[in-house]
Amino acid sequence: MKEIQDLISISRFYGKDSRFVIAGGGNTSYKNEEKIWVKASGSSLETITEDGFAILDRSLLNPMSGKQYSENAAEREEQVKNDLAAATVTKGKRPSVETSMHNVINYAFVVHLHPTIVNGLMCAVNVTTVLENLFGEKVLYVEYTDPGYVLFKKVDEKIKEYRQKFSEEPQVIWLQNHGIFVAADSIEEIKSIYGSIFATLEKAVSIPLPEDERKVCRCVSEVLPAIRMLVSKDNLKTLKVRRNGLIEYFCESPKNQVAIAKPFTPDAIVYCKSNYLFLNDETPGQVLENAEELIPGFVNKFGYLPKVLLIKGIGLVSVGDNARQCDTILDVFEDAMKVAFLSQSFGGAHPMTQAQIEFIDNWEVENYRRSVAAGNASGRVENKTIVVTGAAQGFG
Structure with missing residues (x-):
């Protein structure tokens, strides 16, 4: 036909x-x-x-x-x-x-x-x-x-x-x-x-998207394994990091982070949840010191681990159960960054309201239960810390 x-x-x-x-x-x-x-x-x-x-x-x-x-x-x-x-x-x-x-x-x-x-x-x-x-x-x-x-x-x-x-x-x-x-x-x-x-x-569009790749700080080998330990209290998690000009625009500026603090679309909530953790400390030591307090505080407040971390000097970090899930989180949240950046040409960012977010959050609980019952697909690389720049490198 x-x-x-x-x-x-x-x-x-x-x-x-x-x-x-x-x-x-x-x-x-x-x-x-x-x-x-x-x-x-x-x-x-x-x-x-x-x-x-x-x-x-x-x-x-x-x-x-x-x-x-x-x-x-x-x-x-x-x-x-x-x-x-x-x-x-x-x-x-x-x-x-x-x-x-x-x-x-x-x-x-x-x-x-x-x-x-x-x-x-x-x-x-x-x-x-x-x-x-x-x-x-x-x-x-x-x-x-x-x-x-x-x-x-x-x-x-x-x-x-x-x-x-x-x-x-x-x-x-x-x-x-x-x-x-x-x-x-x-x-x-x-x-x-x-x-x-x-x-x-x-x-x-009056302000074009920054598209250049940026190198990830060497300090990632010190910071990410420690972060991984903090988010793996119950189950061992996989972490991936990505950095480029767009991510740096938000990563290095708390002022710019306001535009990405809340989700823009229901899909963003499904894959990244509706709350994110921004770590804006100046040194790796300060990042880890505050993460030890902020990550448990995040879990206590929202009832789940952060799927998205934005770490000053490092970049966008996804927390998932496997490599495939981490890739999806990175892709979806980077797309939200693009949406926020492009919105500057049209009067600025307009995220979802809290009531709209809560509707999806509650709806997603039921979807999550169904997905758990059905079982989750795993990625090729599990329980690793992975750096993603222009090309991917892995270490665990």
């Missing part, structure tokens, strides 16, 4: 590029009158095959938009999940939580991404003003809404308003502190729309 091959092609096209997709984020779909093919949870856009899509019966999916669900968030999401499962033809494949949004967009192909350049604007203070200035009055912008069914209902409502106002179907949907949906009846048109959006935003 040509359309499914096109869907696979465009999924891989964006999935392989870290400017658009990080840590398995984003999803894609194709639909006809009867069925919708949407990325199944756990599938990677970069390597997806036909088997990576869940197929749903649209005659069972369509009534969900008008159905009354529980006011209780946990109960509601469970009910929605069950209805999605009932509509799923490919039993055993769990469709993306955003399937209903894909279904109400009246184009055959939908590609939802979290591009860094887009979120530089979506996570900025002046997002609405800049959007209209750059893309005109026909923008469909959705203020931040908790993910899941509530977000779907908000998007559905906004689409209906757009149709009423402009007598046409929206092809681009901008989501504050989240990402973007682009839709069309061909993958060529989707690429064209995305290309135009990226070019427009890149021209609007």
Whole structure:
């Protein structure tokens, strides 16, 4: 089926590029009158095959938009999940939580991404003003809404308003502190729309991202093994460190760290949690002395170990159960740094509110329990301290 091959092609096209997709984020779909093919949870856009899509019966999916669900968030999401499962033809494949949004967009192909350049604007203070200035009055912008069914209902409502106002179907949907949906009846048109959006935003960026690599301080061999001991009271942890011009911009300035002190998107919370530890001491000895107090204090306050450490003079450090998890944490948090830096061109950083963060934190507890029950995949290198500069070095 040509359309499914096109869907696979465009999924891989964006999935392989870290400017658009990080840590398995984003999803894609194709639909006809009867069925919708949407990325199944756990599938990677970069390597997806036909088997990576869940197929749903649209005659069972369509009534969900008008159905009354529980006011209780946990109960509601469970009910929605069950209805999605009932509509799923490919039993055993769990469709993306955003399937209903894909279904109400009246184009055959939908590609939802979290591009860094887009979120530089979506996570900025002046997002609405800049959007209209750059893309005109026909923008469909959705203020931040908790993910899941509530977000779907908000998007559905906004689409209906757009149709009423402009007598046409929206092809681009901008989501504050989240990402973007682009839709069309061909993958060529989707690429064209995305290309135009990226070019427009890149021209609007007044302060380009620093992209140069920086050497990691020799003191890392003194500091990181000691930090590793502090975070390995219960289980031996893996640590990785990364340093470049962007990381240095935040690492060396407590003032700049204010912009990255809170997460910008739900994905950031899923992979990095919502609180981070910044160690701004001048010497390795001071770093370790304060870490001995601050790390247990962090655990006592938040109930979990920090996944992200920013250490002055060293760089960005991830704390994980294995090397693969550490890589993901580094990638996701460095992307947040890019978003914060780019937001300077659009009025400054606009992170999630505490209420929005708490909703995801509570939702993630349930996800975490499920992941623990299912077992965790391990990386190739476990329980090591690893330095990452331009190329990776390992020592343990």
